[in-house]
Amino acid sequence: MNLQTANEEWRADFPILNQKIYGQNLIYLDNAATTQKPRQVIECIEKVYSTVNSNIHRSVSKLGADCTREYENARATVGKFINAQSPREIVFTSGTTEAINLLAFAFGEKFVDEGSEIIVGESEHHSNIVPWQMLCIRKKARLRVLPFDDGGELKIEMLDQLINPRTRLLCIAQASNVLGTVNPLERIIEKAHNRGVAVLVDGAQGIQHLETDVQKMDADFYVFSGHKIYAPTGTGALYGKEKLLEQLPPWQGGGDMVQSVAFEKTVYADLPLKFEAGTSNYVGAIALGEALNYLTNKGLAKIHAYEKELTDYAMQEIAKIPDIRLYGASKNRTGIASFLIHNTHHSDIGEILDKMGVAVRTGRMCADPTVRHFGISGLVRASWTFYNTKTEIDRLCEALEKAVKMLK
Numbered sequence: 001m002n003l004q005t006a007n008e009e010w011r012a013d014f015p016i017l018n019q020k021i022y023g024q025n026l027i028y029l030d031n032a033a034t035t036q037k038p039r040q041v042i043e044c045i046e047k048v049y050s051t052v053n054s055n056i057h058r059s060v061s062k063l064g065a066d067c068t069r070e071y072e073n074a075r076a077t078v079g080k081f082i083n084a085q086s087p088r089e090i091v092f093t094s095g096t097t098e099a100i101n102l103l104a105f106a107f108g109e110k111f112v113d114e115g116s117e118i119i120v121g122e123s124e125h126h127s128n129i130v131p132w133q134m135l136c137i138r139k140k141a142r143l144r145v146l147p148f149d150d151g152g153e154l155k156i157e158m159l160d161q162l163i164n165p166r167t168r169l170l171c172i173a174q175a176s177n178v179l180g181t182v183n184p185l186e187r188i189i190e191k192a193h194n195r196g197v198a199v200l201v202d203g204a205q206g207i208q209h210l211e212t213d214v215q216k217m218d219a220d221f222y223v224f225s226g227h228k229i230y231a232p233t234g235t236g237a238l239y240g241k242e243k244l245l246e247q248l249p250p251w252q253g254g255g256d257m258v259q260s261v262a263f264e265k266t267v268y269a270d271l272p273l274k275f276e277a278g279t280s281n282y283v284g285a286i287a288l289g290e291a292l293n294y295l296t297n298k299g300l301a302k303i304h305a306y307e308k309e310l311t312d313y314a315m316q317e318i319a320k321i322p323d324i325r326l327y328g329a330s331k332n333r334t335g336i337a338s339f340l341i342h343n344t345h346h347s348d349i350g351e352i353l354d355k356m357g358v359a360v361r362t363g364r365m366c367a368d369p370t371v372r373h374f375g376i377s378g379l380v381r382a383s384w385t386f387y388n389t390k391t392e393i394d395r396l397c398e399a400l401e402k403a404v405k406m407l408k
């Protein structure tokens, strides 16, 4: 099967794509914000609620046992998908944001003191900045910033000066949600590890587009959101090397995260339940497993090859639009183009595109420092994935040219 035929087959799995917006075929190019869900994932949620729904890890019933088994199978699927050594290294969370906040609390309690330093990339999403800032305020620690150059590449050589004996953690995205840059993680992590510094990788924009092997990249922690990889909202995971997770204290107390509770002393559960207090979104987690199985069954290598071809085409076509200014020039990139055209305002462009059936994102993309770097107030961002087509990219370009004419 060639990639074009494969794309048609994949696309048919996503019911939402087959609809009209203001009388025109929907062209969904806001995949970096959230992805659409295949029929298989939607049906999985219905199936769990119709067949095995029962609270996990507590019920003695057959239903409870079946539901718990499906939840733990999903954990194993996540572990396998990112090549963790063991499912004990996978903590289910409500998404990237919760995973980073969990880590900022737990890692902070264990390893961060007054005077410690945390490094974040300048191009990070607010989710990978603000929790670290809050930790630094709480602990009187210092937040340091690894800058990027005007092409959108991190200035990795600056790590040599930034890292010092007070550095505790380096927090870097796998790929930027604004500039599309794929960060050279293996080099960054090697530099950090050579100086004894642990690394958190924010995989929110990477896992759905790039081969992700936490052992190969040697990340100490890796986080991602389910809704950006074709799974339901309110799902995601934190991966951590077992020997590190074992040293961290729990971040929330409640049911399921304990072995025994007495007023004198509480004994916490083993990994990973120590970090999963209360009734979790187990139905969502099972559907996240389904989404990852869906991708694996379709063939990750084929999906990645198609996306690369589409990205090359899209970047070439978008660059031809008169007066366009693209932000982020990395060759190694995911399917994201952020831009401004002539002197038009980003939100005006977005609204006109929407009336033409083309959904994009506009504004600051939850990445104020990145936008501020370029001295602008916001951007238009088109982001595509394996169910998008070259025809849709053509429609985007035509719509953009029309929008600019209307605004001039």
Ligand code: PLP
Pocket: 032, 033, 095, 096, 097, 098, 125, 127, 128, 173, 175, 176, 177, 202, 204, 205, 225, 227, 366
């Ligand atoms: N990190 C990056 C790079 C992102 O793109 C996003 C969302 O856009 C997040 C973190 C936050 O993800 P969520 O809102 O799903 O927790």
